[in-house]
Amino acid sequence: MLTGLRLENIALIERLELAFSEGFTVLTxxxxxxxxxxxxxxxALLGGAQGSQGARLLRRGAVRGRIEASFxxxxxxxxxLERQELEAEEGELLLSRDWRLQDGRLTSRHRLNGLVVSRTQVLDLRPLLLDxxxxxxxxxxxxxxxxxxxxDRFAGEGTATALxxxxxxxxxxxxxxxxLERALADRERxxxxxxxxxxxxADLEAGGLEDPQExxxxxxxxxxxxxGVRLQEGxxxxxxxxxxxxxxxxxVLDxxxxxxxxxxxxxxxxxxxxxxxxxxADALARLQDLSRxxxxxxxxxxxxxxxxxxLQERMARLKALERRHGQELPELIALRDRLRQALGEGGSEAALAGLQAAEAAARQERDRANALLSRARSAAARTLEDQLMEALRPMGLAAVRFAVELSPAEPGEEGADAVRFLFSANPGQPLAPLAEVASGGEMSRFLLALKTCLAAADPxxxxxxxxxxxxxxxxxxxxMAQLLRRLAERRQVFCVTHQPLVAAAAHHHFxxxxxxxxxxxxxxxxxxxxxxxxQAELAExxxxxxxxxxxYAASLLGSGNPLAAASTDPAASHPGPFEQPQQQHGDGGGEQHRQQLGRPQGRQLQNAADAGDRQQQQPEPQAEAGHGRGDGAAAIPVQPHQAAAGEQQQGEHQTAA
Structure with missing residues (x-):
C-alpha cells in the first residue's frame, strides 16, 4: 500500500508531500x-521516464529533482527483499529516485531504504507495488x-506452478x-x-609419419x-x-x-x-704397423x-611435407591424428545417436509440461470469461460477449499457447479481437473489469x-464508481477522474x-x-x-455518506505533521526542505495510516448516495470508511514552478 509521496522539482511541482490511506482515493x-x-x-519512480522523458519530467530551470514514496x-x-538480500525497515519500504543535470547530461539513481539499487531491480519490484x-x-x-x-495472473498459483x-x-x-544441432552441423559439413x-x-598417411624426432x-x-665414405677414401x-x-x-715401405x-x-x-x-729398421717397423x-x-x-x-631422399620428402603444410613434423603428426578422429565413423555416430535420444526425451518432457499448462489455462479462461462478463454487464454492456481464445503456438519458455481476447459489445456482432473492435469507452470498461478480476491474484x-x-x-x-468502490474494499485504489459520480464514491478526495x-x-x-x-468540487x-x-452534488454525497461525517471528527481540526504548506523562500528554504526529505518521514506517514486503520474498525451505518439528474441518478452504494488520521493530517500543499 502506498502511504506517502514526496516530490521535489518535478514538472510543475517544486515541492509536495502527501500522505495516503487505504480505500478509494480520487484526484480531480x-x-x-x-x-x-x-x-x-x-x-518514473518505478523505472519509467528514461532519456528525454526524464528530461521533460525535471522542473524547468532545476538541476536536481527527487521522487520518494513509502509503501x-x-x-x-x-x-x-529476502531474495534481493535487502533489509526491511520497521514495516516500511522507502523507494526514491534522484535526478541530476550536469554539463547538459541528465543522470538518475534509484535507492531502496537508502541503498542504491539498479533500474532492473526496480522494474522487477514494480509489479508488487503498483498497477x-x-x-x-x-x-x-x-x-x-x-x-x-x-x-496467467488471473489463474493464480496453480498455473504459476505449471508455468x-x-x-x-x-x-x-x-x-x-x-x-544435437551442433553435432549435426559437425557431421554435415x-x-x-x-x-x-x-x-x-591421405597425404600425411603416405608420408609414413610416426616419430616426431625422425x-x-x-x-x-x-x-x-x-x-664414412670420405674416411674410407683416405x-x-x-x-x-x-x-x-x-x-x-x-x-714407401719398399x-x-x-x-x-x-x-x-x-x-x-x-x-x-x-x-x-x-x-x-725401427722406422720401417713402425710404418708396417701403421699400414696394418x-x-x-x-x-x-x-x-x-x-x-x-x-636416407637423403627420405629427408627431402619430410622437408617437402613441412613446407607444403606450413608446419613442422610434430605438428603434422598431431594434425594427422586429429583428422583420423574427425573423419572416423564409429565413435561419432554413437555419440550422435546418444544426443538424438536425449533430445527426444527432453522434448517429450517439454510437451507434457506444455499440455498440463494448456489445460490449466483453458480452465482459467472459462472462469475469466464468466467473471469478466458479469463485471461488464452493469456498465452499460448488457449484451456483451467475451471469450478467451487459446490456439496452438510454437513451443517456447511460456508454453505452447497463443492467447487472444475476443469481444463483442452488441447483439449480432461476431466476436473479434478486443484491440481491433472495442471503442475507447468500451476499452475503459473492459480494463476496469479486467483489473477487478485480477485483483484476487494481487491483493x-x-x-x-x-x-x-x-x-x-x-x-x-x-x-464504474460502484466497481471501483467495491475494488477498494480489499486494496488501495487511486483514480484520476472528471466524473462527479466516480468522485462521490471515493473514500478520500484530493x-x-x-x-x-x-x-x-x-x-x-x-x-x-x-x-x-x-460538494463544491463535485458541483464544479x-x-x-x-x-x-x-x-446534484449534495444528492451524490447525501447525509448518510461517511465521508461527509469525516469532517466532524475532532482529529480533523488539528493539523498533522504534513499540514504545513511547502513554500520556497530562497536557496536556504530549498536546502532545509532537502534535509527534511532525508528524514524518515515515511514512517510517520505509515503510523498515521495505521491510526486510520484503527478508526476504520469502528462500526458505521450503511449509507447510500442520493439521486441526481438524467443518467447521473444511478444510486451508488457507499461502504463505511472512516477518514484515516493520515488523511486528516494531510493539508494543502502549494508548489511553484
Missing part, C-alpha cells in the same frame, strides 16, 4: 492542473504475450537441442571440406654415412702410398726396406753406422652409398486508474489546481475533508457554480 481538477503528474511521477510492507514485498491503467490502453493489449500474461515447470522443461530441452580433409589425411635422427645418420689413399705404390712404382738393406751393408763395413741402421692399423680401420668403416641416397498491489472513465455516460460512470502569481505557476493539492469542500465537475449543480 481542471484539465492541465497537473493531476496526472502524480501518476507520471510514480511511473507498507506486504508478504510478497518481504519475500522479494497503472490509462484510458484506451490498446497498446498494452497489442503487446505480444500480454493477454497470455493477464490470463514454472514448463519453463524448466523448456530450458532442459533447449540445452539438448542445441547440443560440406562435401568439399570433407574431401579436402580426406586429401590432407628428422634429427636422419640428419645424424646422414652425417655418419657421408663421413685409408685407401694412405695404404696405396705406404704399401702398394703408384702404377707399379715402389711404395723404399724404406731398401734403405734398411743398404744401411745393413754399410754397418758391415763400418760399425759406426749400426745406430743409423737401427733407427731405419690403417687396413684394420678401413675394414671397420661402413660404406653404403645406396643407404645414403635413400497487495495498489491500483491506479488515469481517467479510465473518460467518454462514458453518467449511468455507466455510476456503475483536488489539484494551479494558479499563476508574479509570472510563476503554483500547483496546489488540497485534501477535501469535509462535505462542503467535496457537474457543470459549474450553479444551484442545480450544487443540488
Amino acid at each position: 481538477g481542471e484539465t492541465g492542473a497537473g493531476k496526472s503528474i502524480l501518476l507520471d511521477a510514480l511511473d 507498507r510492507l506486504a508478504p510478497p514485498l518481504l519475500e522479494w 497503472l491503467t490509462v484510458q484506451g490502453q490498446t497498446q498494452q493489449l497489442a503487446r505480444p504475450g500480454q493477454q497470455r500474461r493477464w490470463l 514454472a515447470a514448463t519453463r524448466a522443461a523448456w530450458r532442459r530441452w533447449r540445452q539438448q537441442a542445441d547440443a 560440406s562435401a568439399l571440406e570433407r574431401a579436402r580433409q580426406e586429401e590432407l589425411l 628428422r634429427q635422427r636422419l640428419q645424424a645418420e646422414q652425417d655418419r654415412l657421408a663421413h 685409408v685407401m689413399t694412405l695404404l696405396g702410398r705406404l704399401v702398394e705404390g703408384a702404377e707399379g712404382a715402389p711404395s 723404399h724404406l726396406a731398401a734403405c734398411d738393406q743398404e744401411l745393413q751393408t754399410m754397418a758391415g763395413l763400418d760399425a759406426g753406422v749400426a745406430d743409423l741402421q737401427g733407427a731405419c 692399423d690403417l687396413d684394420r680401420y678401413g675394414a671397420l668403416l661402413e660404406s653404403d652409398p645406396e643407404s645414403l641416397a635413400l 497487495h498491489v495498489t491500483l491506479l486508474f488515469d481517467e479510465i472513465d473518460t467518454g462514458v455516460s453518467g449511468r455507466v460512470s455510476g456503475a 483536488r489539484v489546481s494551479k494558479s499563476v502569481v508574479a509570472g510563476h505557476t503554483h500547483t496546489r493539492v488540497s485534501h477535501l475533508r469535509d462535505t462542503a469542500e467535496r 465537475l457537474a457543470g459549474g457554480d450553479t444551484g442545480e449543480a450544487h443540488s
Whole structure:
C-alpha cells in the first residue's frame, strides 16, 4: 500500500508531500492542473521516464529533482527483499529516485531504504507495488504475450506452478537441442571440406609419419654415412702410398726396406753406422704397423652409398611435407591424428545417436509440461470469461460477449499457447479481437473489469486508474464508481477522474489546481475533508457554480455518506505533521526542505495510516448516495470508511514552478 509521496522539482511541482490511506482515493481538477503528474511521477519512480522523458519530467530551470514514496510492507514485498538480500525497515519500504543535470547530461539513481539499487531491480519490484491503467490502453493489449500474461495472473498459483515447470522443461530441452544441432552441423559439413580433409589425411598417411624426432635422427645418420665414405677414401689413399705404390712404382715401405738393406751393408763395413741402421729398421717397423692399423680401420668403416641416397631422399620428402603444410613434423603428426578422429565413423555416430535420444526425451518432457499448462489455462479462461462478463454487464454492456481464445503456438519458455481476447459489445456482432473492435469507452470498461478480476491474484498491489472513465455516460460512470468502490474494499485504489459520480464514491478526495502569481505557476493539492469542500468540487465537475449543480452534488454525497461525517471528527481540526504548506523562500528554504526529505518521514506517514486503520474498525451505518439528474441518478452504494488520521493530517500543499 502506498502511504506517502514526496516530490521535489518535478514538472510543475517544486515541492509536495502527501500522505495516503487505504480505500478509494480520487484526484480531480481542471484539465492541465497537473493531476496526472502524480501518476507520471510514480511511473518514473518505478523505472519509467528514461532519456528525454526524464528530461521533460525535471522542473524547468532545476538541476536536481527527487521522487520518494513509502509503501507498507506486504508478504510478497518481504519475500522479494529476502531474495534481493535487502533489509526491511520497521514495516516500511522507502523507494526514491534522484535526478541530476550536469554539463547538459541528465543522470538518475534509484535507492531502496537508502541503498542504491539498479533500474532492473526496480522494474522487477514494480509489479508488487503498483498497477497503472490509462484510458484506451490498446497498446498494452497489442503487446505480444500480454493477454497470455493477464490470463496467467488471473489463474493464480496453480498455473504459476505449471508455468514454472514448463519453463524448466523448456530450458532442459533447449540445452539438448542445441547440443544435437551442433553435432549435426559437425557431421554435415560440406562435401568439399570433407574431401579436402580426406586429401590432407591421405597425404600425411603416405608420408609414413610416426616419430616426431625422425628428422634429427636422419640428419645424424646422414652425417655418419657421408663421413664414412670420405674416411674410407683416405685409408685407401694412405695404404696405396705406404704399401702398394703408384702404377707399379715402389711404395714407401719398399723404399724404406731398401734403405734398411743398404744401411745393413754399410754397418758391415763400418760399425759406426749400426745406430743409423737401427733407427731405419725401427722406422720401417713402425710404418708396417701403421699400414696394418690403417687396413684394420678401413675394414671397420661402413660404406653404403645406396643407404645414403635413400636416407637423403627420405629427408627431402619430410622437408617437402613441412613446407607444403606450413608446419613442422610434430605438428603434422598431431594434425594427422586429429583428422583420423574427425573423419572416423564409429565413435561419432554413437555419440550422435546418444544426443538424438536425449533430445527426444527432453522434448517429450517439454510437451507434457506444455499440455498440463494448456489445460490449466483453458480452465482459467472459462472462469475469466464468466467473471469478466458479469463485471461488464452493469456498465452499460448488457449484451456483451467475451471469450478467451487459446490456439496452438510454437513451443517456447511460456508454453505452447497463443492467447487472444475476443469481444463483442452488441447483439449480432461476431466476436473479434478486443484491440481491433472495442471503442475507447468500451476499452475503459473492459480494463476496469479486467483489473477487478485480477485483483484476487494481487491483493497487495495498489491500483491506479488515469481517467479510465473518460467518454462514458453518467449511468455507466455510476456503475464504474460502484466497481471501483467495491475494488477498494480489499486494496488501495487511486483514480484520476472528471466524473462527479466516480468522485462521490471515493473514500478520500484530493483536488489539484494551479494558479499563476508574479509570472510563476503554483500547483496546489488540497485534501477535501469535509462535505462542503467535496460538494463544491463535485458541483464544479457537474457543470459549474450553479444551484442545480450544487443540488446534484449534495444528492451524490447525501447525509448518510461517511465521508461527509469525516469532517466532524475532532482529529480533523488539528493539523498533522504534513499540514504545513511547502513554500520556497530562497536557496536556504530549498536546502532545509532537502534535509527534511532525508528524514524518515515515511514512517510517520505509515503510523498515521495505521491510526486510520484503527478508526476504520469502528462500526458505521450503511449509507447510500442520493439521486441526481438524467443518467447521473444511478444510486451508488457507499461502504463505511472512516477518514484515516493520515488523511486528516494531510493539508494543502502549494508548489511553484
